[in-house]
């Protein structure tokens with residue numbers, strides 16, 4: 001038997017007060033009333049100045065599983081396959097190993113919903129986390145008790161209901177089915193046992209790194225949080241090739257520790273080191289912005305730790321930073337002119 005409500009609630013209580021009112025879920029919401037939600041409570045800088053929104057006092061060791069029972073909701077092969085497909089893009093599940101993914105698949109149960117049904121009520125305690133199998137779900141936020149505002153919707157993909165479970169706070173929004181649909185649900189206990197620890201570790205590890213990246217200053221804390229979920233760690237020894245000039249871009253990198261060098265071969269075969277990057281700097285964004293092959297090669301100098309963001313997550317999460325990245329191309333062009341004395345092979349960078 002599973003002791004569903006054996007929570008160590010005291011440990012996690014509301015370490016993120018003041019956070020929940022500014023939470024655009026950019027990783028899963030496909031159509032957002034962005035103007036009205038992202039900066040509703042002030043300009044973007046306000047978020048960048050605010051202290052960490054993550055639960056600093058969360059202690060994963062305290063959450064050690066003292067209950068060996070595993071929850072298994074039987075599923076047909078087809079259902080399991082559908083579910084596996086739906087969870088593949090859930091950023092919160094990224095740090096799970098294969099065994100944990102199987103546990104997640106076992107523990108989820110189906111919930112059919114009808115048009116107009118309220119799946120989550122703002123203000124309620126959190127019970128389940130939901131992954132969308134099908135259906136459209138509207139997001140409403142009550143700002144002053146009386147007025148409910150439509151702030152966005154999920155369209156047949158994504159997940160919701162993680163905030164109340166992660167931060168022990170009341171539901172931050174109301175989720176209402178706009179069509180008939182089907183959801184996969186995971187109860188609070190399983191969510192905390194399997195998903196929470198990894199997600200917290202990752203957020204804690206990357207939060208400080210990302211706060212120091214000027215490019216990301218226009219993301220609010222919730223968007224940065226989603227970015228933390230999406231990053232994958234990569235390590236290199238001295239003089240390994242991280243990116244090869246001319247190849248297709250599959251993602252970008254943030255330097256977590258160590259140094260990388262950027263080397264370019266120009267049209268006449270001349271190879272030059274054009275730059276060195278250290279902690280907090282990023283590279284590999286150019287090919288993703290321009291949809292051109294990699295403009296340079298990148299090599300590790302000594303031991304290097306990087307955080308990798310794949311191209312799909314880049315497109316989903318870094319929309320607000322795209323203009324800055326485009327503007328940076330001008331700087332590359334100017335530097336190129338200085339180093340190579342011509343602009344010949346960068347004319348088609350954009």
Ligand code: 1OR
Nearest residue numbers: 023024025151152160161162163164171172173
């Ligand atoms: P929850 O457990 O608080 C409601 O239950 C869920 O709605 C929440 O987790 C998120 O998964 C999801 N603000 C708060 N919650 C949101 C938001 C949101 N969008 C989705 N959820 N926004 C900020 C509104 C000022 C974003 C709206 C686009």
Ligand code: 1OR
Nearest residue numbers: 274283284285286287294295296332335336339
């Ligand atoms: P990418 O996806 O093209 C290689 O993969 C990365 O190296 C590239 O993204 C940039 O992040 C980085 N100066 C500094 N860094 C550069 C430059 C550069 N080009 C690419 N990267 N340039 C100035 C040369 C003096 C070259 C401009 C074309």
